[in-house]
Amino acid sequence: MNPNITLRQLRAFLAVTEHGSFTKAAAVLNITQSALTTAVKNLETEVGLRLFDRTTRQVEPTAYGRQFATLARRFTEDLERGMDDLRAHVDRQQGLVVVGATATMITSVLVPALKEMSERFPGIRVRIIEVLTAEAIEHVRRGDMDMAFTTVALPDADFDAVPVMRDVFDLVCPPSHRLADEDGPLSWDVFRTYPTIGMSGESGLRGILMGHEAGQAAAAQLAYEVSSVWGLTRMVRESLGIAAVPSLIAQEMATEGIRRIRLSPPVYRTVSLITRSGRSPTPAAATLVAAALSRLRDLECDGIEIPVTDAQLAERGFALD
Known part of the structure; x- marks a missing residue:
């Protein structure tokens, strides 16, 4: 569309097309008739076509005017729908x-x-x-x-x-494990004594533990590696070993009866x-x-x-x- 054509001009043109009168269209749009006439004339200048046949008794769109009305109506309706959608996004309705x-x-x-x-x-x-x-x-x-x-x-x-969020790593073990009765905090050295389960190398948790001297004990020599927390939880519950996991994970595991014990020094x-x-x-x-x-x-x-x-x-x- 010609960038010089305005929405005001399109609405003026469509109002005259619908009502067949500049006087009625001006009243509907709540503008003066001279302002309406100017908008339509400017629109005709921009498109380079005569859009209305004017007589003293009525105003009718020309053949070009009827064709242009279809395009103008489609454009203004699409724009209004787009604005409604945008307002809905801003209002968090969608x-x-x-x-x-x-x-x-x-x-x-x-x-x-x-x-x-x-x-x-x-x-x-x-x-x-x-x-x-x-x-x-x-x-x-x-x-x-x-x-x-x-x-x-x-x-x-x-x-x-x-x-x-920042959470500390806890030791988790099955309730039947000999560490389950410990109050903690426990030394990270316990992971050198018992079989340990850990996340695979792609996991961010493995990288965090390997980045701390104390945490390396729970990540360097693993008996079992798993790529998901769900798998790690199952393996701990089946008494395959102990593990070091952040508190958010340990809280969730505790709902399944798995014991969580604080470690020292803390690793976050x-x-x-x-x-x-x-x-x-x-x-x-x-x-x-x-x-x-x-x-x-x-x-x-x-x-x-x-x-x-x-x-x-x-x-x-x-x-x-």
Whole structure:
């Protein structure tokens, strides 16, 4: 469409077409008849065609005018629908958010957050992708995800990261294990004494443990490796060994009767919210982050810290209300 054609001109033209009168069209649009006449004349100048046949008794569109009316009506209706959709997104009545997270963040944080969010904003759709920590960065980089909750340190200047949770590693063991009656804290050296189960090398948890001198005891010489927390939980429950996992995971495992014991010295995992730098989050994404943060604060306890503040998130465009 000619960039010099305005929405005001199109509405003026369509009003005259519908009512067959400049006087009636001006009244409907609540503008003066001279302003309406000027808008139509300017439109005819821009398209280079006469759009109306005018007589003293009536105004009728020309053949070109009737053809143009079809295009103008379609354009204005599409624009109005688009604006309605945009307002719905702004009002958080609808929208799609794609977020990546590990299995435990999904089950312990995102699923409860979605339950709460769906009651207030049923039009917001969320696609959750379970990914290993290392994969999350590339998904966000390619634009496959709006954001990710991950333990990867900030990779480069293309990304922004804000720590949203820090939890300490606990020892977990089956209730029948000889360590189960210990109050703790226990030394990391116990992992050199008993068969140990750990996450595979692709897991961010394995990397965290290997990055600490004390934690290496629970990651260097493994009897069993597994790629999922679900698998690790099953193996611990079946008394195949002990493991070191962050408190958020240990809490969930404790619901199945698995014993958790504090370790010394403490080794921490930090989970950060990763987004692309310079990209403002959508209202729907901000709503999901607010719900997730609310859930994280419900989980805060000895061993789980929530260091992020509302002000820090607001600086990144996540206005929480």
